[in-house]
Amino acid sequence: MTKQLVKLISILLMLSITSFAPVFAKGDDKPLDGKKLVMVIKSADSSEAGMGLSLAHSAVKKGAQVTIVLGANAALYPAKKGAQRIFAAKNKTPRDMLKEIIADGGTVYLCSLCAKWQHLEQSDLINGVEIVTSIKIWDKLYEEDAKSLTF
Numbered sequence: 001m002t003k004q005l006v007k008l009i010s011i012l013l014m015l016s017i018t019s020f021a022p023v024f025a026k027g028d029d030k031p032l033d034g035k036k037l038v039m040v041i042k043s044a045d046s047s048e049a050g051m052g053l054s055l056a057h058s059a060v061k062k063g064a065q066v067t068i069v070l071g072a073n074a075a076l077y078p079a080k081k082g083a084q085r086i087f088a089a090k091n092k093t094p095r096d097m098l099k100e101i102i103a104d105g106g107t108v109y110l111c112s113l114c115a116k117w118q119h120l121e122q123s124d125l126i127n128g129v130e131i132v133t134s135i136k137i138w139d140k141l142y143e144e145d146a147k148s149l150t151f
Contacts, residue, residue, distance in 0.1 A: 032064035036146040039066060043151055044073035046094060050087025052151030053097040060106040067107040067140045068098070070129075075114035078129040095126060102128035109137060 039056040043049045053068070060066045070077055077084065077094040084093040092100075098108055109132045110125065122131055141148055 032059055032062040035059075035064045036143055037064050037066045038069060038140050038146055038148040040069045040071065040148060040150040041074045041077070042072035046085040046087045048151050049074055049077065049094050050090060050097065052149065053087070053094060053101065054090060055149070056106060057097065057101045057104065060101055060104045066101070067109060068101065069109045069111065069137050069140070071111035071114045075110060075118045075120065078108060078110055078125045079118075079120060080124060080126055098129070099126055102126075109140075111137065
């Protein structure tokens with residue numbers, strides 16, 4: 001009898017928890033209206049960078065003001081030409097992910113020192129990417145209430 005009671009209580013508990021799941025899931029759809037996010041992407045690894053770009057794109061879609069700063073080994077991602085590895089989770093290259101983020105309202109900066117290091121000029125980049133100095137990057141990072149993540 002005790003085993004049956006424990007089993008019944010367990011089933012009822014599971015049912016009550018799963019019935020609240022839609023209520024908790026609604027929080028996932030809440031817009032990020034106006035929240036500021038600066039995503040620094042420096043990795044040449046498409047899996048690592050792809051995760052950061054995917055998170056940034058999600059934030060843009062939810063209303064956040066997202067600025068992506070590309071530097072170091074990620075400086076070639078916005079180049080119009082050149083082979084790139086596919087981020088398997090999205091089946092897209094970082095370049096294609098950047099195009100989508102820009103189309104949806106995200107801002108993309110390329111560090112000027114990194115652009116110089118990779119011999120990139122503004123004309124070498126996809127539309128919407130801006131080569132900027134460290135001052136402009138610092139200004140974004142230190143905006144009031146801005147959060148930053150690095151990949």
